[in-house]
């Protein structure tokens with residue numbers, strides 16, 4: 001039997017998919033045959049993404065703030081209304097709030113944790129309830145993928161709530177995976193290194209920032225969103241049928257590296 005990564009006729013919700021890594025995952029899933037729901041708070045970018053993806057296959061935009069329980073409930077209902085099922089959830093929506101430890105506002109701490117960590121819990125619980133019901137009626141189990149980060153393991157001193165939220169995602173991934181394993185529902189995470197999206201925008205214009213990143217990147221380049229989408233496509237597919245509770249790091253070799261590597265000259 002040949003190698004195949006396909007999501008033919010699967011229904012996938014991807015949060016934070018109006019741009020960046022989420023949009024790349026949505027695009028890859030549509031190309032692999034999935035019907036995709038783009039969930040985001042940026043309605044303009046979300047509708048643009050929907051139009052873009054409709055030229056490749058099935059896609060729908062639904063407004064959803066993942067930190068709001070009622071929005072999440074509407075997301076699940078809207079997806080079932082549009083496509084009648086949910087096979088895959090990618091919890092990708094995420095934000096940062098940079099500040100030194102001593103100056104960090106309580107509001108920023110709460111906001112980042114509410115979106116990155118609680119939002120992942122709310123979406124997972126709402127979708128898992130549907131998935132479990134489906135399994136109990138003899139249907140196929142689905143799969144959940146959480147967007148973590150290398151910052152679940154290493155840390156940045158002025159990105160406190162972000163690093164805390166991603167550390168939490170490691171344990172949320174494990175506890176959700178163990179809770180849903182009896183139903184055959186798989187739960188995994190992806191830990192990207194530095195990926196070229198708006199989250200990393202300053203790097204384009206700041207050689208010092210670029211050099212800092214590359215000195216900690218043995219593969220000597222910043223990653224592309226499509227390289228994270230490939231890992232998501234694998235985890236969502238039947239090829240990953242015995243993989244659960246794991247975080248796969250796609251980081252160009254940063255986590256195994258102690259010290260730094262030489263940086264090639266800028267382009």
Ligand SMILES: NC(=O)c1ccc[n+]([C@@H]2O[C@H](COP(=O)([O-])OP(=O)(O)OC[C@H]3O[C@@H](n4cnc5c(N)ncnc54)[C@H](O)[C@@H]3O)[C@@H](O)[C@H]2O)c1
Pocket residue numbers: 015016017018019020021022039040041042064065066067092093094095115147148149150191192193194195196197198199200
């Ligand atoms: N870019 C990187 O280098 C990198 C590295 C490691 C991990 N990640 C993770 O990947 C994910 C995507 O990052 P990105 O770089 O594509 O970011 P991005 O800022 O380009 O996109 C994030 C998307 O999430 C949406 N969003 C923000 N708050 C939301 C909310 N409350 N509800 C729903 N949607 C919301 C935004 O509107 C946006 O479309 C994040 O979880 C991030 O932590 C990114």
